[in-house]
Structure formats: structure tokens, C-alpha cells
Amino acid sequence: xxxxxxxxxxxxxxxxxxxLGEVARDIPQPMQPIAGDRPFLDHLLEMAERHGxxxxxxxxGHLGDRVTEAYDGRRIGGAAVRVLCEPAPLGTGGAxxxxxxxxxxxFLLMNGDVMFDINLRALEQxxxxxxxxxxxxxxxxxxxxxxAQVTEANGRVIEFQKQATNRSGPGTIGGGIYVLxxxxxxLIGHLPCSIERDVFPLLVQRGDIAGACFEGYFxxxxxxxxxxxxxxxxxxxxxxxxxxxxxDGVINVDDGYSHRVEDLRFIPGAAEAIRLLNDxxxxxxxxTNQAGIARGYYGLDDAHRFNRAIRDRLALEGAHVDRFxxxxxxxxxxxxxxxxxxxxxxxxxxMLLRAMAxxxxxxxxxxxxxxxxxxLQAADRAGVxxxxxxxxDLAGFIGAILASDEIGWDSTQT
Ligand SMILES: [Mg+2]
Numbered sequence: 038x039x040x041x042x043x044x045x046x047x048x049x050x051x052x053x054x055x056x057l058g059e060v061a062r063d064i065p066q067p068m069q070p071i072a073g074d075r076p077f078l079d080h081l082l083e084m085a086e087r088h089g090x091x092x093x094x095x096x097x098g099h100l101g102d103r104v105t106e107a108y109d110g111r112r113i114g115g116a117a118v119r120v121l122c123e124p125a126p127l128g129t130g131g132a133x134x135x136x137x138x139x140x141x142x143x144f145l146l147m148n149g150d151v152m153f154d155i156n157l158r159a160l161e162q163x164x165x166x167x168x169x170x171x172x173x174x175x176x177x178x179x180x181x182x183x184x185a186q187v188t189e190a191n192g193r194v195i196e197f198q199k200q201a202t203n204r205s206g207p208g209t210i211g212g213g214i215y216v217l218x219x220x221x222x223x224l225i226g227h228l229p230c231s232i233e234r235d236v237f238p239l240l241v242q243r244g245d246i247a248g249a250c251f252e253g254y255f256x257x258x259x260x261x262x263x264x265x266x267x268x269x270x271x272x273x274x275x276x277x278x279x280x281x282x283x284x285d286g287v288i289n290v291d292d293g294y295s296h297r298v299e300d301l302r303f304i305p306g307a308a309e310a311i312r313l314l315n316d317x318x319x320x321x322x323x324x325t326n327q328a329g330i331a332r333g334y335y336g337l338d339d340a341h342r343f344n345r346a347i348r349d350r351l352a353l354e355g356a357h358v359d360r361f362x363x364x365x366x367x368x369x370x371x372x373x374x375x376x377x378x379x380x381x382x383x384x385x386x387x388m389l390l391r392a393m394a395x396x397x398x399x400x401x402x403x404x405x406x407x408x409x410x411x412x413l414q415a416a417d418r419a420g421v422x423x424x425x426x427x428x429x430d431l432a433g434f435i436g437a438i439l440a441s442d443e444i445g446w447d448s449t450q451t
Contacts, residue, residue: 040353041349042089042158042161042349042352042353043090043141043143043144043145043161043216043352044090044091044092044141045090045091045092045093045094045140045141045144045145046085046088046090046092046093046094046144046145046146046147046157047093047094047095047096047133047136047140047144047145047146047147048067048078048081048082048085048093048094048095048096048146048147048148048149049096049129049132049146049147049148049149050065050067050068050078050095050096050097050098050104050120050149051065051096051097051098051099051123051126051129051132051149063100063103064100064103065097065098065099065100065101065103065104066149066150066258066259067081067104067149067150067258068103068104068107069258071258071267071271075272076107077149077150077152077258077267077271078095078104078108078149080152080271080274080275081147081149081152082108082113082116082118083113083275084152084154084157085116085145085147085157086113086114086115086116087114087320087357087359087360088156088157088158088352088357089115089158089348089349089351089352089357089358090116090145090157091115091116091117092116092117092119092141093113093116093117093118093119094118094119094120094121094136094139094140095108095109095118095119095120095121095149096121096123096132096133096135096136097120097121097122097123098122098123098126098132099126101120101122101123102122104120104122105120105122108120114360119139121135121136121139123135123136126229127228127229127230128228128229128230128231128232128235129230129231129232129233130222130225130228130229130230130231130232130235130236131228131229131230133146133222133225133232134222134225134228134230137219137222140219140222141219142218142219143164143216143217143218143219144216144217144219145157145160145161145214145215145216146214146215146216146217146232147213147214147215148213148214150213150257150258150259151212151213151214151255151256151257151258151259152254152255152256152258152267152271152274153174153176153212153213153214153251153253153254153255153256154253154254154255154274154318155174155212155214155251155252155253156251156312156315156316156355156357157214157357158312158315158351158352158354158355158356158357159251159312159315159316159355160172160174160214160216160249160251161216161352161355162353162354162355163192163216163247163249164216164247165353167192167193167247169193169240169245169246169247170217170218170220170221170224170240170245170246171215171216171217171218171221171236171237171240171245171246171247172215172216172217172246172247172248172249173187173194173211173212173214173215173237173246173247173248173249174211174212174213174214174215174248174249174251175187175189175194175209175210175211175212175248175249175250175251176209176210176211176212176250176251176253176255177207177208177209177250177252178207178208178209178210178255179207180205180206180207180208181201181202181206181207181208181209181210182201182202182203182204182205182206183201183257183260184201184202184208184210184211185197185198185199185200185201185202185210185211185233185234186198186202186208186209186210187209187210187211187248188209189209189248189249189250192247192248192249193244193246193247193248194237194240194241194246194247194248195241196241197211197233197237197238197241197246199234199238209250211233212251212253212255213257215232217232221236221240224236224239224240254270254274256270256271275396275397276397276398276399277318277319277320277396277397277398277399278318278319278320278398278399278402278403278404278442279319279320279321279322279392279393279396279398279399279403279421280314280319280320280321280322280403280404280405280406280435281322281323281324281389281392281403281404281405281406281416281421282311282321282322282323282324282358282405282406282407283323283324283325283383283405283406283407283408283409283412283426284323284324284325284344284347284361285325285408286304286407286408286409286426287304287307287406287407287408287426287431288303288304288307288311288323288347288431289301289302289303289304289307289347290302290303290304291408294328294329294332294334294335295343296327296329296334296335296339296340296343297339297343298342298343298346301343301346301347301350303350304428304431305429305430305431306430306431306432306433306434307431307432308350308351308354308355308356309354309356309431309432310431310432310434310435310436311351311356311357311358312351312354312355312356313432313435313436313439314435314439315355315356315357317439320359320360320392320396320398321357321358321359322358322359322360322361322362322388322389322392322396323344323347323358323360323361323362323363324362324363324364324383324388324389324392324405324415325361325362325363325364326363326364326382326383326411327340327363327364327365328364328365328366328367328370328382330365330370330372330375331365331366331367331369331370331371331372331375331376332367332369332370332371332372333370333371333372337365340363340365344358344361344363347361348361359396360392360395360396362381362388362391362392363388364379364381364382364383364387364388366378366379366381366382367382383407383409383411383412383414383415384410384411384412384414384415384418385415385418386415386416386418386419388415389405389415389416389419389421390419393419400420400421402442403421403422404416404421404422404423404424404438404442405419405421405422405423405424406423406424406426406431406434406435406438407423407424407425407426408425408426408427408428412425413425424438
């Protein structure tokens with residue numbers, strides 16, 4: 038079993054199909070502003086970055102210079118974005134073949150026309166367990182008329198239709214998100230080639246394609262009615278409650294100034310708890326005081342490395358932290374630049390307020406879990422509920438908070 042999580046997300050941003058009519062003429066379809074002023078692609082990039090993919094590769098084609106201009110070399114949170122332009126439009130298989138030299142052994146592939154709001158690390162887990170060359174996130178839709186349908190049994194895809202049925206009614210379709218092994222490109226005979234229409238049916242014959250159904254918001258901007266629907270719903274999708282988690286003593290065992298990766302041990306149920314929050318659509322923000330940096334016990338780099346180790350270990354469990362916030366300050370430090378009582382240092386609310394400024398958070402449903410009074414004071418000053426975690430199983434603890442949220446939250450308020 039491969040013990041490193043996938044680090045690369047490839048997004049097909051060819052945008053040849055211009056079903057949007059007039060507006061699409063000089064902007065590639067994935068760059069169309071669809072919710073507010075945000076290009077559709079920004080939503081996909083944000084999704085990949087939140088899940089911890091560090092290397093985001095956009096495969097552009099039609100109007101590729103526009104994509105390059107907007108995204109190549111951009112940094113989004115912990116991810117670096119690069120754009121590759123295919124020399125000629127040769128289908129999704131052609132785009133991937135042209136990019137072969139930069140592709141990791143296994144990578145996430147996202148269709149640039151589709152938003153399917155799922156737990157990407159959970160899909161990756163399905164791929165790891167199946168060992169298949171391709172793993173598909175399947176989506177049940179109320180009307181599958183425009184789509185080729187997919188039949189799954191016991192985690193394997195056993196039928197992949199080549200064409201849309203053109204019959205209205207519910208069905209199971211590919212949700213436009215895949216985990217692929219690079220070897221899958223060996224099956225491409227001649228170009229042009231469509232991965233979905235030409236390669237997946239071959240994998241079905243070989244029994245080497247896995248699939249799992251996921252529930253989540255689905256929007257395909259390639260269908261004509263989507264832009265209007267999308268404008269209303271996609272902006273709302275980003276508005277979520279947040280779980281603010283203290284780090285030491287909540288996620289990992291607190292050894293006192295924990296910073297060495299080899300000392301990292303999870304609190305029982307920590308990965309499961311975070312996955313539960315991911316699956317319920319909560320943002321998960323770590324808010325951690327790292328006074329050891331001000332005190333000169335270790336550096337900022339050590340703290341970031343420790344956070345990355347948490348990220349990678351969570352990814353293998355199908356879970357992710359959307360953003361780590363850390364405060365390196367302490368009034369009694371020895372490192373001058375961090376020696377002060379900063380607004381970020383809990384019990385001050387700086388980190389929580391910054392997270393809520395950077396992300397559209399439903400404050401009244403958000404909460405913090407911490408193991409110190411100062412954590413709870415920070416929550417209180419930021420205006421979110423605080424829960425004291427005194428040890429034990431974190432999944433049970435957070436499960437109980439979520440259960441009470443569901444009872445207390447009146448969904449008609451959305
Ligand atoms: Mg703590």
C-alpha cells in the first residue's frame with residue numbers, strides 16, 4: 038500500500054465547449070464568472086487547495102493564453118498552480134498525454150466544467166483500497182438525461198455507457214472527479230481520445246476501474262441551464278459553519294512544545310472526528326498557539342513541517358484541515374520579532390477572526406474545541422461557542438456537538 042497521500046490535482050480546463058453562447062466567446066468556459074465575480078475555476082482551485090493538494094496543474098486548450106495569464110505561477114494557500122497548454126485539441130486523453138512528463142504516479146483529476154462538492158480525500162481512500170487504475174466519484178442525479186450512465190457493483194464500475202440515454206429520470210453518472218494512475222495513459226491508442234468514452238470502457242472490460250457514490254452538491258456548467266442555477270447556488274455553497282480546533286491536546290498528544298514530526302501521535306478518534314466534520318461540510322481550521330517559537334525552542338519552519346505531517350497523516354484517513362492558523366508569539370520570548378502579546382495569541386481572538394474574514398463562515402453554527410481555558414476565552418471573544426475537551430475520544434466528542442447542532446439549527450434560516 039502506498040503510504041503517501043496524493044499531492045497533485047490536475048484540472049481539465051480546455052473549455053472547448055462553449056455552450057454559454059455570447060459570454061463565452063473570449064473567455065474559456067471554466068473561467069466564466071459564475072457566482073458573483075468569481076471565475077468557476079476559482080471554486081475548483083479552492084476545493085483542491087483546501088483538501089491539501091499542493092501541486093495544481095491546469096490543462097488548458099482553447100484560449101489557453103487566458104488561463105495562463107490568470108493562473109500560471111499563482112500560489113493559493115499551500116498550493117502552487119501551473120498551467121500547461123495542449124498544442125492541439127486532442128480530447129482529454131490528448132491533454133493528459135501532452136502533460137505526461139509532469140504527472141505524478143497517481144493524481145486527482147477534475148473536470149473543469151463540473152463542481153461536485155465531495156470529500157476528495159475520501160475518494161482517494163477508495164482508490165487506495167481498490168488499487169484500480171481509475172477510481173470514479175459517482176453521483177446520483179434526479180435527471181440523468183444528458184449523461185452517460187455508470188453502473189457500479191461492490192465498488193467496481195461494471196458498465197460505462199458511451200452515450201447519454203436521452204431519457205429523463207434519475208440515474209448514476211460520473212461526477213467529473215477521478216483518481217488515476219499514470220499508467221492509465223498506456224491504454225490510449227491513438228489521438229484524439231476521450232478518457233471517459235474511450236479509456237474507461239476498456240478499464241471496465243479489464244475489471245480495473247473502481248467507483249463509489251458520493252452525496253454532494255453537483256453543478257455542470259456545460260449544460261445550458263446551469264449558468265443561471267449556478268449563479269444562485271454556487272456562491273451559497275461556500276458559506277459553511279466552521280470547527281476551530283486547537284492543535285496540541287486536541288488533534289495530537291501534547292508533549293509540551295510539540296514540534297518534532299517523529300513525536301507526532303494523534304489523540305484517539307482525531308482523524309475520524311475531522312473526517313466527520315469534512316463529510317458534514319464544515320470548514321476545519323486549526324488555531325494553535327506556538328509560543329515555543331517566540332521562546333526559541335524551535336522555528337516557524339518546524340511548526341509548518343509538523344502541520345504538514347498532520348495534513349499528510351489525515352489525508353491517508355480521508356480527512357483534511359482546510360487551513361492551519363498559528364501564533365508564534367509570547368510576551369516572554371527571546372526571539373525579538375515574536376516577543377509580544379499579539380492579537381493572534383489566544384486568549385485573544387485574532388486567528389479566529391482572521392479565518393472568519395478569509396472564509397464565508399456561518400458564525401452562529403461554528404464552534405471551537407480546546408483543552409485550555411485560554412482556548413475557550415478566544416472562542417468567546419470571537420463570538421463562537423467553545424467546548425472544553427478534557428481528553429478521551431475526539432470523534433465521540435465532536436459527534437455529540439454535531440448532533441446537538443442538528444437539533445438546535447433551524448434549517449429554514451438558510
Ligand atoms: Mg492545547
